[in-house]
Amino acid sequence: MATQGQVITCKAAVAWEPNKPLVIEDVQVAPPQAGEVRLKILFTALCHTDAYTWSGKDPEGLFPCILGHEAAGIVESVGEGVTEVQPGDHVIPCYTAECRECKFCKSGKTNLCSKVREATGVGVMLGDRKSRFSINGTPIYHFMGTSTFSQYTVVHDVSVAKIDPKAPLEKVCLLGCGVTTGLGAVWNTAKVEPGSIVAVFGLGTVGLAVAEGAKAAGASRIIGIDIDNNKFDRAKNFGVTEFVNPKDHQKPIQQVIMDLTDGGVDYSFECIGNVSVMRSALECCHKGWGTSVIVGVAAAGQEISTRPFQLVTGRVWKGTAFGGFKSRTQVPWLVDKYMKKEIKVDEYITHTMTLGEINEAFDLLHEGSCLRCVLEMHT
Ligand SMILES: NC(=O)C1=CN([C@@H]2O[C@H](COP(=O)(O)OP(=O)(O)OC[C@H]3O[C@@H](n4cnc5c(N)ncnc54)[C@H](O)[C@@H]3O)[C@@H](O)[C@H]2O)C=CC1
Ligand SMILES: N[C@@H](CCC(=O)N[C@@H](CSC=O)C(=O)NCC(=O)O)C(=O)O
Ligand SMILES: [Zn+2]
Ligand SMILES: [Zn+2]
Numbered sequence: 001m002a003t004q005g006q007v008i009t010c011k012a013a014v015a016w017e018p019n020k021p022l023v024i025e026d027v028q029v030a031p032p033q034a035g036e037v038r039l040k041i042l043f044t045a046l047c048h049t050d051a052y053t054w055s056g057k058d059p060e061g062l063f064p065c066i067l068g069h070e071a072a073g074i075v076e077s078v079g080e081g082v083t084e085v086q087p088g089d090h091v092i093p094c095y096t097a098e099c100r101e102c103k104f105c106k107s108g109k110t111n112l113c114s115k116v117r118e119a120t121g122v123g124v125m126l127g128d129r130k131s132r133f134s135i136n137g138t139p140i141y142h143f144m145g146t147s148t149f150s151q152y153t154v155v156h157d158v159s160v161a162k163i164d165p166k167a168p169l170e171k172v173c174l175l176g177c178g179v180t181t182g183l184g185a186v187w188n189t190a191k192v193e194p195g196s197i198v199a200v201f202g203l204g205t206v207g208l209a210v211a212e213g214a215k216a217a218g219a220s221r222i223i224g225i226d227i228d229n230n231k232f233d234r235a236k237n238f239g240v241t242e243f244v245n246p247k248d249h250q251k252p253i254q255q256v257i258m259d260l261t262d263g264g265v266d267y268s269f270e271c272i273g274n275v276s277v278m279r280s281a282l283e284c285c286h287k288g289w290g291t292s293v294i295v296g297v298a299a300a301g302q303e304i305s306t307r308p309f310q311l312v313t314g315r316v317w318k319g320t321a322f323g324g325f326k327s328r329t330q331v332p333w334l335v336d337k338y339m340k341k342e343i344k345v346d347e348y349i350t351h352t353m354t355l356g357e358i359n360e361a362f363d364l365l366h367e368g369s370c371l372r373c374v375l376e377m378h379t
Pocket of ligand 3: 047048049050069070177178
């Protein structure tokens with residue numbers, strides 16, 4: 001049955017309140033308006049940022065909402081004026097938009113785009129500042145401009161990356177966030193050179209993708225730091241050459257790393273979201289040139305600190321969003337790299353479940369053994 005122009009009723013996991021179990025509801029999804037695209041989401045993974053917003057600690061968290069931002073699907077219909085995708089196209093929705101026209105996109109200095117960011121930060125579509133999701137007339141907020149925990153979602157056209165239709169959507173959905181972010185933190189934000197010594201704090205999906213990216217960039221040593229000893233064996237497969245558990249040491253971890261590396265690392269990456277570890281990651285960098293990249297997302301109210309002397313003496317503190325990748329242009333390129341077996345994706349998927357099992361999937365995400373859990377949306 002043709003659904004174009006019709007309201008679609010489908011299943012979605014709704015976060016009614018912070019920290020309360022998600023509820024699978026019948027949700028009405030309105031047709032896309034001008035500049036919008038309605039997607040049939042086939043697979044979505046869970047990311048810790050979904051859990052963070054669900055926890056109530058995200059200042060942009062609004063409830064009720066439909067979370068989810070690491071997914072892949074097919075274009076169901078497009079609104080007026082949409083020219084770059086059409087029904088049937090295989091796509092990855094991108095929480096970092098790329099309009100190619102705004103001051104940010106044209107700067108050549110950042111992957112951040114301002115066209116829809118203000119609207120996506122308050123859970124609505126840009127055109128009429130309303131949500132396309134409702135339950136019996138009650139609006140449900142969008143999340144990160146993606147809301148992929150729904151069988152159908154509406155996104156802005158500037159937030160859709162069209163990909164190779166031969167790519168397995170159940171795998172490449174991961175390129176919608178975690179893997180892409182880790183690779184890009186190394187390649188785009190830090191620009192790690194061959195021979196560099198790298199420290200990765202936190203060996204979850206993002207940290208492992210940092211390690212993978214650092215290995216590909218030719219790093220000579222990749223030191224993985226995690227409080228869970230079980231993380232090391234798996235991390236070796238992603239390029240980590242040495243493992244340090246801060247709990248095994250009396251000294252501050254930055255001192256341990258400096259002692260191991262004749263004065264500090266060339267690059268460090270914080271992939272946890274812990275502001276105290278962010279300080280350690282900066283301070284384990286080599287005097288004169290060491291660069292530390294913040295990747296982890298810390299809760300509202302958290303602040304970073306260090307002695308300004310750390311920066312005066314040449315260390316550089318940076319951050320990255322979506323690994324600095326331009327979404328519509330470069331996500332298809334990453335998919336092609338995956339198809340050519342130049343980057344890993346399958347190796348990050350430790351579990352597969354269904355939409356109906358989403359609460360159990362979040363429980364798993366908090367267990368050390370789980371990297372990414374992919375949900376099949378239409379079973
Ligand atoms: N900037 C961006 O664009 C993005 C940021 N993120 C953020 O990146 C962070 C990491 O994400 P995932 O890898 O999915 O998380 P994860 O929870 O799977 O991995 C975190 C790792 O850090 C370890 N850890 C926890 N506390 C530690 C400590 N004090 N010292 C050393 N290790 C510690 C844990 O054992 C775990 O292995 C999250 O904060 C997430 O929200 C995720 C995607 C994109
Ligand atoms: N709303 C949050 C912002 C959290 C955040 O920093 N998000 C990252 C992506 S995390 C993906 O898993 C990001 O891209 N930030 C840039 C942006 O424009 O949001 C908060 O306020 O803490
Ligand atoms: Zn994410
Ligand atoms: Zn833009």
